[in-house]
Amino acid sequence: MTHATASIGRDLYRTQIETGAGHRLVADEPVSLGGADGGPAPYDLVVAGLGACTAITLRMYADLKAWPLASVQVQLRLARENNEMVVERLLHIEGLDDAQKARLAEVAERTPVTLTLKSGLQIRTTLA
Structure with missing residues (x-):
């Protein structure tokens, strides 16, 4: 994979x-x-991956439905709340009616990366 x-x-x-x-x-x-800010920080990359997956999935869904989606912007913020990490995701959708936007918001909750992050992920570490 x-x-x-x-x-x-x-x-x-x-x-x-x-x-x-x-x-x-x-x-x-x-x-x-202590870095040089020469690229995104690791958590920036995590939310960027989530944002990319969300935008791509919503575009695919709208294309499949032949909806006139003009654009999607996914704003993400990773924050700590009550000792838990929480991602706040704000969708800006242009070109669709309110019902279509609501449907895309539902689809956003089931993108592949969203489901992976929500379910947790096993990490196995070994030495080479």
């Missing part, structure tokens, strides 16, 4: 990431945490 490699050297927190499809990106920490 999906895979990626993250590599870090001596450049403080700057991390090179390569995905299985050969896409490359950089992650870093902000200056306030």
Whole structure:
């Protein structure tokens, strides 16, 4: 399925990431945490993935229904509430009526990344 490699050297927190499809990106920490702010921080990447999955899924659904969806903007905020991490997701949908927008909001709750994050994820760590 999906895979990626993250590599870090001596450049403080700057991390090179390569995905299985050969896409490359950089992650870093902000200056306030000792990084150089050379790329998104790890939690930024998590919410970015959720946002991308949401936007793509809503576009696919609207296309399948032949709805005149002009655009979708997904704003995300990761926050700590009562010792729990919570993602607040705000959808800006253009080109649809209220019923269609409401349906897309329902679909957003069942995107693949949404369901993965809501259900939790096992992580197995081994040494090479």
